[in-house]
Amino acid sequence: MARKMNISQLRAYVDSQLVANQFNGSFEAHELSMQKYLKLLREAAERFKFFELSQVSRSKNKKADAISKLAALTFSHFQKQVWVEELPHKSIDGSLIDAAIEEVQPNWMDPLIHYFCNNILPGDKKEARLVCERSPMYVIENDVLYRKSYLGPLMRCVGPAEAATIVEEVHSGSCALHSGYKTIAAKIMRMGYFWPTLYRDVAQIVKRCKSCQRHAPQNRNQDMI
Structure with a gap:
């Protein structure tokens, strides 16, 4: 960090x-x-x-x-949430090498990268204006596009293919989090990833998941009516 x-x-x-x-x-x-x-x-x-x-x-x-x-204890009387990151592997065991993900081209990051690297804006005036408005929230470090956050570290921007892999891993992979779409999206951002349609993509996965719907909070007042 x-x-x-x-x-x-x-x-x-x-x-x-x-x-x-x-x-x-x-x-x-x-x-x-x-x-x-x-x-x-x-x-x-x-x-x-x-x-x-x-x-x-x-x-x-x-x-x-x-x-x-x-991570190893239970404090059910705590009213405030304390985020804990669980490390499944020791840092001295060596880093895991993931298979390369072939990203979809072009994608949403291209206009921002062209603007930062080559000072080139899209030909469409509306898209060019949006790029200029959004650019202060992004930065390029070591040829990688990052999204700035208000209170946390930089979040690495990812394309559609990698985004789908991340959502699948957090939702039903080794991370396995069957919860509301806002909770899953927040965890993904805490992990250091970002893309513009994050909340929408996660919401679609949650709606199709039976486990998420089964454990979703129920509106008891509506049931009484």
């Missing part, structure tokens, strides 16, 4: 004395798994102009420690 926000100087805190001292060189990493984690951490630190990892006492880190354990 810090790299996507173009942050060049970062100071991080951890309550583990072992991790902090291994990174700073005071301790040596003897276990193979710790050596792999240490290597990944140092590679990530080199991407910043300044990076510092400091230890804080566990007594001063209670809130962060509690949030990190929410």
Whole structure:
């Protein structure tokens, strides 16, 4: 997230004395798994102009420690929602290589990319005006188009083919979320993806899904009438 926000100087805190001292060189990493984690951490630190990892006492880190354990605990009395990202694989196990998705051409991203890269607008005046109006909400980083968000990191823009794969994965794949279309769409954006018809595409999938309709909230007042 810090790299996507173009942050060049970062100071991080951890309550583990072992991790902090291994990174700073005071301790040596003897276990193979710790050596792999240490290597990944140092590679990530080199991407910043300044990076510092400091230890804080566990007594001063209670809130962060509690949030990190929410995935394994149940707090039914909490009224506020706390979003937890579950990591199915260890970062040291190596990254998974997905099959390349052949994207549909042309797609909705092309006018924005041409405008940013070549300063070329569509020939139609109405489409050209829309591109100019929407352009402040987008940015290109490393030849990839991103959508800016108000409170979160940049969201990578995807075409129709990749969008269909993402919706299918979140709805019925390993993520398996049978819920309302707004909840599924919000999860997709938290994962860092965006396309203009996101809500409409998810709504169509939910309407065709029997499990989603079975577990959908019921309007009890309407049933009483």
